[in-house]
Amino acid sequence: xxxxxxILTAVFCFAxxxxxxxxxxxxxxxxxxxxxxGASLDQSANFDNNADDVAGWSYGxxxxxxxxxxTDVADGSTTETVNNxxxxxxxxxxxxxxxxxxxxxxxxxxxxxxxxxxxxELNVATY
Numbered sequence: 001x002x003x004x005x006x007i008l009t010a011v012f013c014f015a016x017x018x019x020x021x022x023x024x025x026x027x028x029x030x031x032x033x034x035x036x037x038g039a040s041l042d043q044s045a046n047f048d049n050n051a052d053d054v055a056g057w058s059y060g061x062x063x064x065x066x067x068x069x070x071t072d073v074a075d076g077s078t079t080e081t082v083n084n085x086x087x088x089x090x091x092x093x094x095x096x097x098x099x100x101x102x103x104x105x106x107x108x109x110x111x112x113x114x115x116x117x118x119x120x121e122l123n124v125a126t127y
Contacts, residue, residue, distance in 0.1 A: 024051035027059055027122075041127055044076060044127055045102075045118040053113035056088075061125065062099030068127040074102045076121030083112045093123070100125060 010027050031043040045061060063070065073093050082105055104113050104124055114120065117124035 007053060018086045021087065025049060025054075029061070035127070040071070043125045043127065044121050045123045045125070046058075046076075047114075047122050048113060048118040049114065049116050049120065050118075053115050054106070055113055056090075056104050057122070058101075058103045059122075060099060060101040062096075063127070070095055070100060070127055071126060072104075072126040074124045076123050078114070078120040078121055082106050082114055099108070113123070 026048040027049075028046050029043050030046055032041045034043040045059070047057070073095060075087065075091065075093075079091065080087055082104075088104045088106050089108045090103070092103045094101045100123075104122075106114060
C-alpha cells in the first residue's frame with residue numbers, strides 16, 4: 001500500500017464466495033504522492049482480486065486533514081461497469097473530514113460479480 005502524504009489508512013472488507021485470505025485481496029492507492037499548496041490532485045483506490053468472485057466491498061480511506069481537504073470521491077471505471085456493464089446496485093460513498101468510506105453491493109440478485117483480476121479502479125478521490 002502506498003503512503004499518501006505520509007499517512008494513509010485503509011480498512012476494507014470484501015464479500016466473496018469463499019473464505020478470505022489476506023494475500024488474496026489487495027487494496028492500494030495510486031496517483032501523485034505530493035502536490036503544490038492550493039493545487040488539486042486525484043488519488044485512485046485500486047483493487048487486485050487474486051481469488052474468487054467478489055459480490056461487494058466496503059473500505060475506508062483516511063488522510064491528515066491538516067495537510068489536505070477532500071473535495072470529491074467519484075466512482076472508478078470498475079465500479080461504473082461492474083454489474084454486467086452497469087453500475088453496482090448499491091453504492092454508498094460518505095465524505096468525511098478526514099477521509100471517506102465506501103460500501104458496494106454489485107448485484108442484489110447475484111447476477112454479477114467482480115471476477116479475479118488486477119488493477120480494478122474502485123474510486124477516484126480529489127483533494
